[in-house]
Amino acid sequence: MAEPTQPATVLSVTDLTPHVRRLVVKPQTTKISFQPGQWVSLKLPVGPKPPLNRAYSMADPASPNGELTLVFDRVPGGLGSSYLFQLKSGDELLLSGPYGHFVLPQTLDRELILIARYTGLVPMRCILKQVFFSNIQTPILLIAVAPNVDEALFHQEWLTLAMQHASFRYLSLIAQNGEVEAVEKTLPMLTSLLKEQPKVMPLLCGTKAFVRPLRAYLMEQGYDRKEVKVETYD
Ligand SMILES: Cc1cc2nc3c(=O)[nH]c(=O)nc-3n(C[C@H](O)[C@H](O)[C@H](O)COP(=O)(O)OP(=O)(O)OC[C@H]3O[C@@H](n4cnc5c(N)ncnc54)[C@H](O)[C@@H]3O)c2cc1C
Known part of the structure; x- marks a missing residue:
């Protein structure tokens, strides 16, 4: 079943390097429980046929209050990342998730x-x-x-x-x-x-x-x- 799309509020915007930014966002409807390594899909109001879907991995494990930490680079000419780079605290995003299988293996018996x-x-x-x-x-x-x-x-x-x-x-x-x-x-x-x-x-x-x-x-x-x-x- 598809995960429902919900609005999320941008709580903070921080530059981590000259070309990489961190957004902390809070889903408004339902807390997203996820495993480290998973990602959310952002539905961005840009491009020839909006929404433009772009995936972003969580940079911090799930927090008790449901905030998600997203970190991304500005891709030259990239529609999705350019849109994200102009967001400010208080703005809204649409997202769904979590998705993905890039998580820790269950058995950790090797380096x-x-x-x-x-x-x-x-x-x-x-x-x-x-x-x-x-x-x-x-x-x-x-x-x-x-x-x-x-x-x-x-x-x-x-x-x-x-x-x-x-x-x-x-x-x-x-x-x-x-x-x-x-x-x-x-x-x-x-x-x-x-x-x-x-x-x-x-x-x-x-x-x-x-x-x-x-x-x-x-x-x-x-x-x-x-x-x-x-x-x-x-
Ligand atoms: C499962 C998954 C998780 C992801 N998690 C993250 C994340 O945590 N942080 C993040 O910055 N991006 C992440 N991405 C990539 C992200 O979804 C976008 O593809 C990226 O931001 C570029 O989108 P755009 O519309 O700006 O560029 P587009 O116009 O789609 O251009 C993409 C092109 O830019 C180049 N490029 C340079 N940097 C990147 C990059 N970081 N990702 C993809 N292409 C790049 C590639 O050559 C690619 O062909 C993830 C993608 C997937 C599939």
């Missing part, structure tokens, strides 16, 4: 390797918050790729987490020339990691140009397609 580029880090943040809140001790490595130093999303948070939790490692990469370079820089790390420990639980998120070559590489290394969890944004 989790989270690999994401740019706003692909949004569901990873939500998942990591759940892991640390639940005191799960599974070792985790996060490889985060940013298009430049200023756009290294959540960098300070990851550093703090790495200092607080011995089970968490964070590797930060900068790839200024898009997804191809991002893949080229990520692959050697992944290769040496797989040498250290043959079987891990990989979760990948970002645009297809980033995620697909990494999944293909993991499958060449003997991973079953289902063992590699992916969320693609485009």
Whole structure:
């Protein structure tokens, strides 16, 4: 059954980097209960045939008062993200959800390797918050790729987490020339990691140009397609 669409109020607008913004929104009718890694569908009043549906992952786990934290980058010429960038506190949005299967595996018996580029880090943040809140001790490595130093999303948070939790490692990469370079820089790390420990639980998120070559590489290394969890944004 389709999830009902409901209005939500924008409670706050915060710039996280020069091109990434956070909106905290509150659904007005029904509280949305979701698992970290899931997303909501926004129905935006723009484009040739409105509504324009755009998906956004939650950046924070479910809160008792039902607020949702959405984080997105401004895509040059992007209709959906440009609309979101002009919203102010008090404005309304239409949304439905939650949706998606990009959630923590039920059995956490191997190291989790989270690999994401740019706003692909949004569901990873939500998942990591759940892991640390639940005191799960599974070792985790996060490889985060940013298009430049200023756009290294959540960098300070990851550093703090790495200092607080011995089970968490964070590797930060900068790839200024898009997804191809991002893949080229990520692959050697992944290769040496797989040498250290043959079987891990990989979760990948970002645009297809980033995620697909990494999944293909993991499958060449003997991973079953289902063992590699992916969320693609485009
Ligand atoms: C399940 C799911 C969850 C998502 N969660 C998020 C999220 O938490 N944060 C977020 O910023 N986006 C997220 N997205 C992407 C989002 O739905 C939009 O596609 C994005 O904001 C671009 O929409 P647009 O209308 O502005 O651009 P469009 O006009 O649709 O242009 C999209 C093009 O811009 C490029 N691009 C650059 N950055 C992105 C990006 N972040 N996502 C998609 N394409 C991009 C791609 O090459 C793509 O072809 C998610 C998408 C899916 C399917």
